[in-house]
Amino acid sequence: MLSIFVERCRVAPCPKPAWRPMQAVVPFGWPRNMAVITATKSVRRWVHRRNPWRHGTARQETSIETVAARELRCTLARMPTPHISAQRGDFADCVLLPGDPLRARFIAERFFERPELVTSVRNMLGYTGTFRGRRVSVMGHGMGIPSVSIYATELVKFYGARTLIRVGSCGALRADLALRDVIIAQAAGTDSNVNRTRCLGFDFPAVADWSLVHSAVDAARSRSIAARVGTVWSSDLFYSPPSPLFDRLESLGVLAVEMEVAGLYGVASEYNASALALLTVSDHLRREESLDSIEREQSFVAMVELALDVATR
Numbered sequence: 001m002l003s004i005f006v007e008r009c010r011v012a013p014c015p016k017p018a019w020r021p022m023q024a025v026v027p028f029g030w031p032r033n034m035a036v037i038t039a040t041k042s043v044r045r046w047v048h049r050r051n052p053w054r055h056g057t058a059r060q061e062t063s064i065e066t067v068a069a070r071e072l073r074c075t076l077a078r079m080p081t082p083h084i085s086a087q088r089g090d091f092a093d094c095v096l097l098p099g100d101p102l103r104a105r106f107i108a109e110r111f112f113e114r115p116e117l118v119t120s121v122r123n124m125l126g127y128t129g130t131f132r133g134r135r136v137s138v139m140g141h142g143m144g145i146p147s148v149s150i151y152a153t154e155l156v157k158f159y160g161a162r163t164l165i166r167v168g169s170c171g172a173l174r175a176d177l178a179l180r181d182v183i184i185a186q187a188a189g190t191d192s193n194v195n196r197t198r199c200l201g202f203d204f205p206a207v208a209d210w211s212l213v214h215s216a217v218d219a220a221r222s223r224s225i226a227a228r229v230g231t232v233w234s235s236d237l238f239y240s241p242p243s244p245l246f247d248r249l250e251s252l253g254v255l256a257v258e259m260e261v262a263g264l265y266g267v268a269s270e271y272n273a274s275a276l277a278l279l280t281v282s283d284h285l286r287r288e289e290s291l292d293s294i295e296r297e298q299s300f301v302a303m304v305e306l307a308l309d310v311a312t313r
């Protein structure tokens, strides 16, 4: 018999990390991949037995009853969610959302008074602190609509966040935009299917919260930042194959391409929260220009200052 030890298997909602050795026993002589499959199944069963989330099998994932029961468990037990290990109350009402978790740390360390790390599941760092005397949080949301949708949903649904402000970058489409320009994303179209799924197969208007747009315009004016207000396109592909789509989008007045805003606005609509995205132009898709890393950081700082103005208005 061949024993396979799977170590350091963490069970999600335990108050303290519980690292325990696992053992799956498979007959000697089985092909290696069979052994791995058996071990994986055994780990799943083990995690499933001990995990109150019980999200180990596809059948349970799709059962409405189980999803509702999981939400209830989470709400009543004040448990961390599958992707966030903070306790309820650890996040402020307003959460800034950069894509990169290290940018979240940068924002917390540079701008917050007494920043506290409140979650680090998958190294997706989240912090809460104060800024100008107001409690505010920041958390990375990763890349793409599926990732931002997970974090945004858990923040609003389980952690009580009411205002989500994405601070990110984008690739400009229009000739009248330049590197470092700031875009206030009033609305987002997408090639992703998430909002159609949300809207029973029909188009859904993914729009920013009007009062946040208004605050951002005011804040930009008082900082003498010539921000552009308009529509952006959230693409599932960063490396897109050659396509006439960008020409079409440009002629339809879309300012820039990025990868998350339509998902964020969809989640905010679904949970009656407020969302806004502020984007700096880091690349020009027509002129093949891009900012270097130092310039990216400088323009990022200016945009975060604007976002914090909006967050504390």
Ligand code: HPA
Residues within 6 Å of the ligand: 169, 170, 171, 235, 237, 238, 257, 258, 259, 282, 283, 285
């Ligand atoms: N495409 C998608 N997202 C982006 C880009 C881009 O060209 N630039 C910065 N974020």
